[in-house]
Amino acid sequence: MSDSAYTILIAEDDDSIRHALTDVLTASGYEVLALEEGLAAIHAVRERNFDLALLDVAMPGADGFQVLQVMSEERPGTPVIMLTARGEEEDRVQGLKLGADDYIVKPFSIRELLARIEAVLRRSPERPRQLREIRIPGATLDSANRLITFKDGRETSLTAREFEFLTYMATHPNRVITRDELLRRVWDVDPRLTDTRSVEMTVMRLRDKLGAASASPLETLRSQGYRWNSSFVS
Template sequence: MSKKRILVAEDDPHIRTGLVDTLESEGYLVVATSDGNQASSLFPQDTFDLALLDIMMPGKDGYSLCQEFRAKSPQTAIIHLTAKSQEIDKVLGLKLGADDYITKPFGVQELLARIEAIFRRTGSQAKNDKTTELPSKLTIGPLTINRSTYKLEYEGQDCALTERELKLLEQFYLHPGEVLNRSVLLDRVWGIEYYGTTRTLDQHIAQIRKKMNSLGASDPIETVHGVGYRALNEKASRHF
């Protein structure tokens, strides 16, 4: 089995060195940088399974890098490293496409556990993912989801989707008209070992809706209060 490749973007030399030593001792291949601009230049030249991004560092910050990496490689997992503890800072990172965050100071074992959990989730999803049989383009209501380019398309316009957003839309496509419980969606998209709250799911749905609205399209996703979401039957369609 090939080793997982991890990008570490952290400006504190002590934390960066500690991360590199720890991750390499666990068998990961690590590329490290102290600058957001350097991280940006490294990313298209290499393929990473995970990026650990400090929020505040010289050059591009972790938020900007998260958006950039999501557009270039939706499959790469992202964990934000942040000294900020306010909820709004964590929420912003998740909205921009981060898979997780960890607040400094943090323990080595906690970080390793979070990394291992992400890799277990993605590995389990790859083995059991029925969406691999789906066509490259899906239709939900008036919208087209291009799975090859991670784009949401409507009347000649498009906008980028994160991997989580794409997977959520795939679930709505696979189950038109069905009410999908929040916990079910979390299990199918984030994995059964996800320990976060349903608020993360709600934030991702809100982001999808904003993107639909930005394209001028009607929203085919209905909120079923206290339960979850569904793609309205009369507006959802499936094509092969």
């Protein structure tokens, strides 16, 4: 079963396909938001993060390419698989140029789609993220050098793992992120096969480096995981 922390956006105007995808993905352990038109999908993308999006090319309101364009601007690095009844090369090329990770033509096998989703999710943590500035209260982060500069002039450097953890949290704001998800997506290990306190130690070191004020967005939720609360940096 897939990691239940993964949230997938489905934007598909065909009721039967949308319902079938919702049922299968939910049964496979994913969280799903299923929408039937493009403008609603654009609104959803602007409101929250997704781990992957399935976008139908032909939809009312806004087509899949328009949703993909907004996703590339608002949520860079989010994996996207395009769904279409049209198999023309021009459509495939346009989708890939706009940043789609994969393209599947209807009618398609559910097993094939699930395999492609799993493959894209496996690849996505390794892909460089096109990040906007990570905002930290009372400090600025130089992402290229992993260097934090505080308003009083102090500086502290982050290890690669601390930076990757902070990046993952800040690019998935206001969502509870479990330890298992962090181990899979940041540490790239299977939590079922490891017994480690790496996450807890990284959080402790990061809080120590940032100090109470600058670390205020990073919340620990007992027995649940961690959350980056954007209200502290707005």
